[in-house]
Amino acid sequence: MTGKKKAVKKLPASVKIKAVRGMSDILPEEMKFWRHLENLAHYLFRLYGYKEIRQPLLEETGLFARSIGDDTEIVKKEMYIIKEKEGENLSLRPEATASLVRAFLEHSLYRESGIKRYYYLGPMFRRERPQAGRKRQFHQVGVEAIGSGHPALDAEVISLAGRFLIEAGIKNFEIQLNHLGCQDCRKKYIKVLKDYFKTFQRALCPDCQRRFDTNPLRILDCKKEACQALIKSAPKVSNSLCLRCREHFIQVQKFLESLEIDFRLNARLVRGLDYYTGVVFELIHPELGAQNALAAGGRYDNLIEKFGGPSLPATGFSFGLERVIMALKKEEVPVAELAETEIFLIVLGEANFGEGFKILQTLRGEKLKGEMDFENKSLKACLRQANKIGVKFVLILGDEERQKQSIMVKDMAGGEQKLVRIEKLTEFLKKLLKKS
RNA sequence: GUGGCUAUGGUGUAAUGGCAGCACAAGAGAUUGUGGUUCUCUUUGUACGGGUUCAAAUCCCGUUAGCCACCCCA
Numbered sequence: 001m002t003g004k005k006k007a008v009k010k011l012p013a014s015v016k017i018k019a020v021r022g023m024s025d026i027l028p029e030e031m032k033f034w035r036h037l038e039n040l041a042h043y044l045f046r047l048y049g050y051k052e053i054r055q056p057l058l059e060e061t062g063l064f065a066r067s068i069g070d071d072t073e074i075v076k077k078e079m080y081i082i083k084e085k086e087g088e089n090l091s092l093r094p095e096a097t098a099s100l101v102r103a104f105l106e107h108s109l110y111r112e113s114g115i116k117r118y119y120y121l122g123p124m125f126r127r128e129r130p131q132a133g134r135k136r137q138f139h140q141v142g143v144e145a146i147g148s149g150h151p152a153l154d155a156e157v158i159s160l161a162g163r164f165l166i167e168a169g170i171k172n173f174e175i176q177l178n179h180l181g182c183q184d185c186r187k188k189y190i191k192v193l194k195d196y197f198k199t200f201q202r203a204l205c206p207d208c209q210r211r212f213d214t215n216p217l218r219i220l221d222c223k224k225e226a227c228q229a230l231i232k233s234a235p236k237v238s239n240s241l242c243l244r245c246r247e248h249f250i251q252v253q254k255f256l257e258s259l260e261i262d263f264r265l266n267a268r269l270v271r272g273l274d275y276y277t278g279v280v281f282e283l284i285h286p287e288l289g290a291q292n293a294l295a296a297g298g299r300y301d302n303l304i305e306k307f308g309g310p311s312l313p314a315t316g317f318s319f320g321l322e323r324v325i326m327a328l329k330k331e332e333v334p335v336a337e338l339a340e341t342e343i344f345l346i347v348l349g350e351a352n353f354g355e356g357f358k359i360l361q362t363l364r365g366e367k368l369k370g371e372m373d374f375e376n377k378s379l380k381a382c383l384r385q386a387n388k389i390g391v392k393f394v395l396i397l398g399d400e401e402r403q404k405q406s407i408m409v410k411d412m413a414g415g416e417q418k419l420v421r422i423e424k425l426t427e428f429l430k431k432l433l434k435k436s
Numbered sequence: 437g438u439g440g441c442u443a444u445g446g447u448g449u450a451a452u453g454g455c456a457g458c459a460c461a462a463g464a465g466a467u468u469g470u471g472g473u474u475c476u477c478u479u480u481g482u483a484c485g486g487g488u489u490c491a492a493a494u495c496c497c498g499u500u501a502g503c504c505a506c507c508c509c510a
Binding site for chain 1: 437438463464465468469470471472483484500501502503504505506507508509510
């Protein structure tokens with residue numbers, strides 16, 4: 001290729017390709033945020049004894065229907081379902097807990113001793129109408145801790161979620177707690193709630209009239225003014241809790257207080273997924289509008305047994321990474337740039353190109369991050385480029401240097417330069433880069 | 437899924453029915469081997485499809501996408 005580049009002709013609109021709705025590219029400039037959170041997850045969750053696990057993106061559709069609930073929006077409307085020629089349909093996972101429990105049982109991981117702690121990280125899929133913080137492919141990191149009903153485990157998981165945000169650099173968030181009751185008292189509460197709302201059923205908004213049948217707990221979550229008054233005087237969960245649940249909730253709060261974790265009780269906090277029982281929580285960021293839940297989680301003490309496994313209590317949470325990144329940006333949290341190019345090699349004259357190309361390979365072999373120009377651009381243009389990408393050193397290899405078996409090393413910060421013999425180059429650069 | 441708002445170079449914006457302009461970014465250059473500042477020049481755009489009109493970025497319809505709220509949820 002010589003001469004001027006021709007302008008790239010645009011494809012006609014009829015064949016313009018673009019990403020699927022609600023699924024966005026994560027471009028290099030965004031990547032530092034992702035790596036910031038992913039690295040933190042790997043470090044922090046392991047610190048607490050959680051082991052990484054990765055499940056497939058596809059599972060049998062029935063798995064989600066059974067765990068999340070047949071009547072939830074997620075299962076009814078939002079799953080990406082792949083029709084198989086034979087056998088059961090497959091679905092892209094809308095969340096991770098169901099498939100984690102599946103894997104847990106399939107590989108008999110319950111045979112291991114003690115509390116089983118896992119963390120995961122990856123894309124989830126829900127076919128919702130997209131918005132900021134609500135993509136159709138979105139990403140979660142989360143943990144699941146299986147095998148203990150102890151309130152300290154709730155406290156561990158909740159405090160871990162809080163610590164994740166704090167270490168990520170987010171200051172402005174709130175932990176909200178509620179107790180939905182165990183299987184028994186939850187059922188009891190739902191009955192009490194339905195009895196209460198039954199008398200006022202006609203006063204409820206249309207959505208809530210529907211919720212009355214599908215998920216009465218959700219009525220507590222309604223934002224309509226008409227319902228607010230009724231909700232206010234509705235019976236509280238706390239009054240329906242059995243003695244054990246009540247004691248458990250108190251213990252969880254005590255443990256959290258002992259760890260100096262701030263939280264707020266929210267009697268109207270409910271969960272949309274059917275498998276939740278007991279203590280549930282959300283981590284809310286106040287500046288993110290309607291998508292303000294950075295993370296949510298809670299106990300699911302009956303799910304494993306429901307899937308045919310042993311009766312093991314469990315709890316966990318998951319973060320929506322897109323939302324955490326929105327919070328990072330809102331709070332202008334400084335996030336470290338990813339490792340950048342340290343050295344830019346400039347070759348003058350095509351005769352020296354091969355030699356320069358070899359030197360670059362040697363530098364890279366020594367773990368020095370280097371680049372060079374392949375287009376025989378002018379020295380000026382190369383320096384400008386090197387300056388733009390912010391390298392610390394520029395190496396110049398021309399006829400003069402070549403004759404002396406040396407290379408010019410230029411410090412971009414100060415501007416001074418020094419002739420260095422090629423065999424001493426890597427040693428020389430390493431010393432400088434470690435110091436600076 | 438429901439309702440609403442929006443769509444102009446890579447990015448941010450101007451043009452209120454009459455010449456698509458500006459800034460940043462990008463590329464080339466300012467006496468031939470020295471960057472950042474400055475200066476000159478250059479490339480690149482009305483999301484898509486229709487309609488109204490002498491004339492459409494501008495008005496209308498549809499599509500697509502993004503955003504906001506709801507639904508739901510991380």
